[in-house]
Amino acid sequence: MFKIIKREEPWKWGALVILLGALLFSLAVSALLLVGQGKDVFEGLNILWQGSFGHLWALEGALLKAIPLFLCSLGVAVAFRMQIWNIGAEGQFALGAIGATWMALSFPDLPAVILMPLMFIMAFILGGTWALIPAILKLKLRVNEIISTLMLNYIAILLLDYLVFGVWKDPTSFGFPMTSEFSSNAIIHGIGGSKVHWGLLFCFVVGVGLWAFMRFTRLGYELQASGEGARVAKYAKIRYGMLVMFVMCLSGGFAGWAGCVETSAVLNRLQPSLMVGYGYTAIVVAWLARLEPLNIAFASFLLAALRVGVENLQLELQIPAAYGSILEGLILLSVLAGQFFLTYKLEPKRSQVK
């Protein structure tokens, strides 16, 4: 019926068509699932919309959730662009949270202007160092970084557990695993009267900073060039080993910042429930956004909004929580699968006689 032909020219507006098409497709399938549950489809979609974008509080919730996703995702993307497969954002996130907590608990009385930078610096150092381990293993011993970064996630989470179950446990918590609450100086507060905190501004600064760095500095240029592979880089006399270490540090540092922001702004203390898998979701976001900083911002916001919206759907219509995961999976899958049509097109097969 159809044959697959490679596109010779890029499809103008193709990306938009595909994204909207994929969204439409997934929503249609989800609507069918709603029918299967015996719910009113239009009411369902309306509730989903209201809960994702339809109210100020919904936007607020989505923005809040997007902040750690964005930072982790940015870190992951930096490494991916150099074809370094850092799957360890989750662990680096944990180390960042540990670093920030360490400072917050050690110097609770320092004024915020000193304590805050200290927390961010320590979060970056610990997160970056954690990512540096697989980088060095890769360079010196040729250990595959996919495995080592993934494994280090478990170690990082166990380390976090060790600290909150042990030395950092709040003596007034009746033995529950959590540190004492941070002093007000160590907490990132909301902007104005809203729930959205100053971490949002921080995201903006980091995003623009990274973009400028990649675009206007020599190192940034080298990074982009090395993305083509180690051999190309060596040919161009770029210090590939140095770059790998640098890029992993940066990648881990960003995830560390995410951990710092989340601990300080949202939980106000370190506890195991901090780890909800942002580091893994970040990988999906990064790919969805094709590793572009601005796209990452939108993709993290969209994904966050979707999750928030699905909660609303659960509450209003009493559908199972698994529905949200299905909807999310559908969207991701159809968007990614839709990319196929950017490079290829289907043409109706004509009869042999021309």
Place this chain on the structure above:
Amino acid sequence: MKKMLKLFVAFAAMALLLSLVACGEAPQEKKAEEPAVEKAEAPKEESKNIKAGFVYVSPVGDAGYSYAHDLGRKAVDALDYTTTAFVESVPEGADSERVIRNMARKGFDIIFTTSFGYMDPTIKVAKEFPEVDFMHCSGFKKAENVNNYFGRIYQSRYLTGMVSGAMTKTNKLGYVAAFPIPEVIRGINAFALGAREVNPDAEIRVVWTKTWYDPALEKDAAKSLLDAGCDVIAQHQDSPAPQEAAQEAGAYSVGYNSDMSSFAPKAHLTSAIWNWGPMYVKMIEQVKNGTWKGDQSMWWSMQDGVVDIAPMGPMVPEDVKAKVNARKAELKSGKDTIFAGPIKNQKGEVVIAEGTTAPDGDLLGMTWFVEGVVGTTE
């Protein structure tokens, strides 16, 4: 790449525009908040409908912890003046705060947050919504409009320990434990005290999984205990996997949360079970009458009907059943001597002296094992 960027800008602009339009309909949002305000003015109105919200940490279909809470919700829902709603699989931390706030905003009169990690978020949201009543399960904080509540499930553990102690042949009981927090440790201690009351030679081997729900891991932990010679497996997690492991090995098992007999009918001796219905219904009645009071720590017992044990299996001999039922009757009548001294720790030192009973504060912060438990509290 440029194209993608353009596309996302276009899409985002569209989304923002649409959402702004929607936000423009501010009156709609107001509507949702109004009932809550009215409620404060007229709490005694007879025909008032009570809206109760429940937040669960796991799916309700898990036969475990959230399932038990949801049975309580259903009891509330059966009242003719209530509507209920729940949100399941809500991660502790930031996500739970949003879910709880969303409920409070939508005019729920009382909100039950049923996992420990919801404590800080509950307190935070409660401060913003003074007209809404909150019940937080298994924590220790309270406020003007927040009660914390839990049940003395250790009483059930004690009874299941008695059954296990009587049924073991190797005198080794395995305990697949969740997290080393007081709630779990207290349960293990009560189980050990019960087992050793009927069988002074019994020892309780503890393995920590550090999970609440991870069937594969929990099954492995149970297997390792069975390999070490244990012939009864008790558990604290939500999955029935340890039950299955016990049945496969031809050993006995003790379930938790709800009656787990259907998962391992040949192995299942009994289960320590939750029965939240009576408590939840009572809370709703109080909200309706306007007699609900905040700032309390509620730790309800077998006497109040919140905790119980599942019917004992056919393999349990009648004399054991009689003994356990006699003890259960005592507990039902309000006589609780489980943590009455003398009770020794693992080193053999007397921690709870003869003639005294551990006060609730000590029980709630318990971080040591009683004599007869093999394992560490870390």
